[in-house]
Amino acid sequence: MLAISIQIALALVTAAxxxxxxxxxxxxxxxxxxxALDTLYINTIxxxxxxxxxxxxxxxxxxxxxxxxxxxxxxxxxxxxxxxGDIIE
Amino acid sequence: xLEFFLSFLILTGAIFxxxxxxxxxxxxxxxxxLHGPTKATTLGVGSLLIASxxxxxxQGPSISLHEFLITIFLLITAPVSAHxxxxxxxxLNLTSLAEKPEKDAIDQGGPDEVDxxxxxxxxxxxxxxxxxEAAEALQAPDQTKS
Numbered sequence: 001m002l003a004i005s006i007q008i009a010l011a012l013v014t015a016a017x018x019x020x021x022x023x024x025x026x027x028x029x030x031x032x033x034x035x036a037l038d039t040l041y042i043n044t045i046x047x048x049x050x051x052x053x054x055x056x057x058x059x060x061x062x063x064x065x066x067x068x069x070x071x072x073x074x075x076x077x078x079x080x081x082x083x084x085g086d087i088i089e
Numbered sequence: 090x091l092e093f094f095l096s097f098l099i100l101t102g103a104i105f106x107x108x109x110x111x112x113x114x115x116x117x118x119x120x121x122x123l124h125g126p127t128k129a130t131t132l133g134v135g136s137l138l139i140a141s142x143x144x145x146x147x148q149g150p151s152i153s154l155h156e157f158l159i160t161i162f163l164l165i166t167a168p169v170s171a172h173x174x175x176x177x178x179x180x181l182n183l184t185s186l187a188e189k190p191e192k193d194a195i196d197q198g199g200p201d202e203v204d205x206x207x208x209x210x211x212x213x214x215x216x217x218x219x220x221x222e223a224a225e226a227l228q229a230p231d232q233t234k235s
Binding site for chain 1: 092095096100103107109114129137140144149158159162173174176181183
C-alpha cells in the first residue's frame with residue numbers, strides 16, 4: 001500500500017514540476033518566472049523526500065536541505081536584483 | 090495501521106503540491122498566482138516531511154530529526170520569499186485584477202485614517218457596481234462616517 005501511494009504521489013509531484021516549468025517558460029513577467037523557480041525547488045524537495053522513503057535511504061535529506069537553502073537564497077537574490085538593481089549594496 | 094497513516098500523509102502532501110502548481114498555471118494574475126505555491130510549500134511539503142520522519146523513526150534505530158530541520162526552514166522562508174515576490178511585483182507595477190483605488194477616497198482619508206478611507210472606497214465600488222445612479226445618494230452617510 002505504501003509503495004502504491006508513493007508511486008501515485010511521485011506522478012502527482014512530477015505533474016506539478018511540469019506545470020511550474022510551463023509557467024517558467026510562459027510567465028509574462030519576471031516575478032512570475034521567479035515564482036515558478038521557487039515552486040520548482042520546492043517540488044524538487046518533495047520528490048527527493050519521496051525517493052528517500054521509496055529507497056529507504058536517509059542520504060537524501062542533506063540534498064533536500066541544501067536545495068532548500070540555495071533555493072531560498074536564489075529567490076531572495078533575484079527579488080533584490082529586481083527591486084534595487086543590485087544584490088549586495 | 091502505520092502504513093495506512095503514512096499513505097494518507099503522503100497522498101495529502103502530493104495532492105496539495107499538485108494543487109499549488111495547478112494554481113500557478115491556472116490563476117490569472119501575479120498576485121493571485123502567489124497564493125497557490127505558498128500553500129503547497131507549507132501544507133504539501135510539510136506533510137510529506139512529517140510522513141518521512143515517522144517512516145524513518147519507525148524503521149531506523151533512533152528518532153529521525155533531519156526532516157524537522159527542513160520543515161522549520163521551509164516554514165520560516167516561505168512567507169519571506171512570498172513577501173519579497175509581492176514587493177517586487179508591486180515595484181514593477183504589474184497589472185492586477187483588482188480595481189485601482191479611487192483618488193478621492195485616498196485624498197479624503199489622509200495618512201492617519203487609512204481604514205476609513207478603505208471602507209468608503211469599498212462602499213463606493215459596491216454601490217457603483219449595483220447602481221451607478223444611487224452612488225450619489227449614498228455618499229451622504231459615507232461622509233458622516235469619515
